[in-house]
Amino acid sequence: MSDVPFGFSNRDDDPDKRDDRSGSGANNPFGFPMGGSGAGFDPSALGQMLSSLGQMFSTMGQPGSQSGPVNYDLAKRLARQQLGTTVAPVSAGSRSAVADAAHLAELWLDAATTLPAGASKTVAWTPNDWIEETVPTWKRLCDPVAEQVSGMWTSTLPEEAKEFAAPMIGMLGQMGGMAFGSQLGNALGQLAKEVLTSTDIGLPLGPAGTAALLPAAITEFAKGLERPESEVLVYLAAREAAHQRLFAHVPWLRQQVLGAVEDYARGIRMDFSAIEEAAQNLDPMSLADPSKLEELLSQGTFEPQTTPEQKAALERLETLLALIEGWVEVVVGDAVGDRLPGSGAFAETLRRRRASGGPAEQTFATLVGLELRPRKLREAAALWRRLTTDAGLEARDAIWAHPDLLPTSDDLDNPAGFIDGVIGGGTGMFDDPLAQLAETEARERAERERKDREAPESGEDDKPGDEPA
Structure with missing residues (x-):
């Protein structure tokens, strides 16, 4: 499978090469220029293409049921198919163990951070639960990519073709949507087998205020750690609870993380030459299986070359995830301390798991061409540790x-200056900053209200007829 879905790339096409690709004949299966302006538009060729696409969709079920740029119903169906029919429900014993571990973890965390508990409930999920509960967040991450690609079909058509191409655009x-839904379903099916918590890949995928652990995956994960599974469960519950505290009490954080992914996705550029090449031998009757469509549309793609804007978004995201x-x-290390003898080994295992990639990185590389590391x-971690020691919780x-x-990427490489700014004359800026922000917002709101009240009064003086004769 390609790292970038259905034939698009982050590369800006070479105009000269694009003109060569827009000619008619075997190299242009659509029968009209896709991005150039030299050749004329042939309505009869468009009609033939629409007929071919209509035949294609007649073999694919009910495309009209899709709403939005990605077929999420198809994605969920394929993801569940990967899990098979043997997914057992969470036992009462596992639910009780998760609840106990979460309660203990919250108690320990109270002494390790000033942020209060952020989860209103802790639940035990099956892989099917994970798929269902995280789809709303996946929609937010995937829609910008799909919308970008969908818009490119229209923007690259010659003006004289757009009037005739409206039906084709809908079919495309x-x-x-089906191709992307197929890729998303396959990725989520694999990821659902391996994730340990709702925040396991660093993003807040689940509903706000809900801490979730997946007991079946945790059991498999614990087998290679040579420590009691109960220790592993408490450690992972503490990590999940710490994530929930951060995302619940830092209100801008969720938007910053997901927004960075969205910004990166919006820079996607479509490679029409790959799509044209893949479509040369299009056989509509072979596309009844959506996976065949996915395979067809991912042929001919190549490694993305990110734009400067994407590089900035990627660096911002990687730094934020690292922080x-x-x-x-x-925080979790301080909370569990000597209470869990294997905590150091757990931390190192999870750090390597994230750093080396795995299902999370493969999922994002497939969906948005983004390595999530x-x-x-x-x-x-070293910077937060020094701040804890030198400046306090x-x-x-x-x-x-x-x-x-927050520290920047440069601060992570050279943390001394940042830490000195916090400890040495810059500590005043951190005196109850939440209260300071609330005060600033209140002042700005009061100023806006004052201006709104004064606006009608000043406006009355300017009415026609009020001036002296």
């Missing part, structure tokens, strides 16, 4: 009060 939208993971690692996790956690206060 359905085709892309989140590093903070969680330090907190590349500076060790540096971030309050100053450390207060840095989350505003995104502008």
Whole structure:
């Protein structure tokens, strides 16, 4: 499977090459120029293509049931098929063990961070539960990519073709939605077998305020650690609870993380030459299986070359993920301390699991061409550790009060200056920053209300006829 879905790339096409590709004949299966302006538009060729696409969709079921740029019903169906029919429900014993582990973890975390508990409930999920509960977040991550690709079909058509191509654009939208849904379903099916918690890949995938652990995957994970499964469960419950505290009490964090993924996705550029090449031998009757469509549409793609905007979004995302993971690692390490003798080994195993890639990275590479790695996790953990030791819990956690206060990627490489700014004359900026932000917002709101009240009064003086004769 390609790392980038249905034939698009982050590369800007060479105009000269694009002109060569837009000619008619075998190299242009659509029968009209896709991006050039030299050749004329042939309505009869478009009609033939629409007929071919209509035949294709007649073999694929009910495309009209899709709403939006991605067929999520298809994605969920394929994901569940990967899990098979042997997914057992969570036993009462496992649910009780998860609840007990979460309760204990919250008690221990209270002494390790100033952020209060963030989860209103802790649940035990099956892989099927994980798929169902995380799809709303996947929609937010995947839709920008699919919408970008869908819009490119229209933007690259010559003006004289757009009037005739409206039916085709709708069909292509359905085709892309099914292909993307197929890729998403296959990726989620694999990921659902291996994730341990709702925040296992660093993103807040589940519903806000819900901490979730997957007992079946945790049992498999614990087998290679040579420690009692109960220890592993409590450690992972503490990590999940720490993530929930951060995302619940840092209100801008969820938007920053998901927004960085969205910004990266919007920079996708379509490679029409790959699509044209893949479509040369199009056989509509072979596309009844959506996986065949996915295979067809992913042929001819190549490694993405990111734009400067994407590189900035990627660096911002990687730094933010490293800061989140590093903070969680330090806080959980302090919380469990000597209570869990294997905690050091657990932390190192999870760090390597994230750093080396795995199902999470493969999923994002497949869906948005994005490697989801907190590349500076060790540096971030070291910075949070030094802040904890030198500045204390309050100053450390207060840095989350505003995104502008967070360390940058350069700070992670050279943390001394940042730490000195917190400890040495810059500590005043961290005195109850949440209260400071609330005060600033209140002042701005009061100023807006004052201006709104004064606006009608000043406006009355300017009415026609009020001026002296």
